[in-house]
């Protein structure tokens with residue numbers, strides 16, 4: 001991976017800053033004056049009930065959805081004030097992994113990962129595919145996986161291939177929407193470890209939408225809870241879990257929350 005680029009961020013400045021975000025679809029208000037900071041190099045887990053607006057928040061930040069109001073800044077640049085050229089440059093610094101992986105079925109895995117390199121950097125095919133193979137190895141896929149069609153991959157392999165594509169342009173920020181959904185517990189745990197390895201090795205910032213309590217316990221530095229159209233709390237897991245809120249209580253202190261906590265303790269002590 002390339003050297004990390006120097007952004008215009010001041011020390012201590014959030015890498016993503018969301019202020020007063022509003023999102024509505026017709027009469028349906030999803031976000032109302034939502035604020036959130038994401039700090040450089042952290043893995044932030046974003047949780048909340050179904051329909052609380054986690055994916056809409058992610059899409060607003062990566063520029064796939066134009067918010068109804070408020071401001072989003074990323075890497076020191078305010079999204080709604082960017083020229084087309086600056087927007088494309090900023091896009092390159094973000095890798096996005098969508099819920100279903102979103103690989104092109106007509107391309108093999110290597111070609112899928114090579115696509116951003118060809119489109120954004122205009123690399124010749126052979127060079128782009130060589131770099132794609134490096135990325136596939138980085139996410140732990142065996143060499144033969146590159147020649148397979150997406151339909152020939154297991155669920156875990158699809159996630160890894162999609163992660164390799166999200167990493168293709170050496171992003172500063174990785175956005176992941178439910179990366180462990182549909183994986184068995186062993187595959188999910190391996191994915192969490194991979195995420196930690198990548199963050200530790202490359203200093204990536206990770207914005208992670210998840211329902212997976214194990215991921216929150218093992219991989220996240222901070223957790224933001226979406227509730228009531230806003231961020232109810234964004235803090236370390238121990239602070240968040242003590243928040244006086246019915247959803248937080250059910251989620252973190254219900255049976256699944258307790259078993260995730262026990263599993264995380266056991267892993268740390270092993």
Ligand SMILES: Nc1ncnc2c1ncn2[C@@H]1O[C@H](COP(=O)(O)OP(=O)(O)OP(=O)(O)O)[C@@H](O)[C@H]1O
Pocket residue numbers: 025030048049050051052053054055056057
């Ligand atoms: N393009 C759209 N048009 C209309 N409504 C939308 C659109 N996208 C999202 N919504 C609505 O916005 C709300 C929030 O959706 P979002 O997908 O962000 O929820 P979520 O918190 O990610 O949910 P889940 O955990 O179930 O994935 C939902 O009620 C959804 O129906």
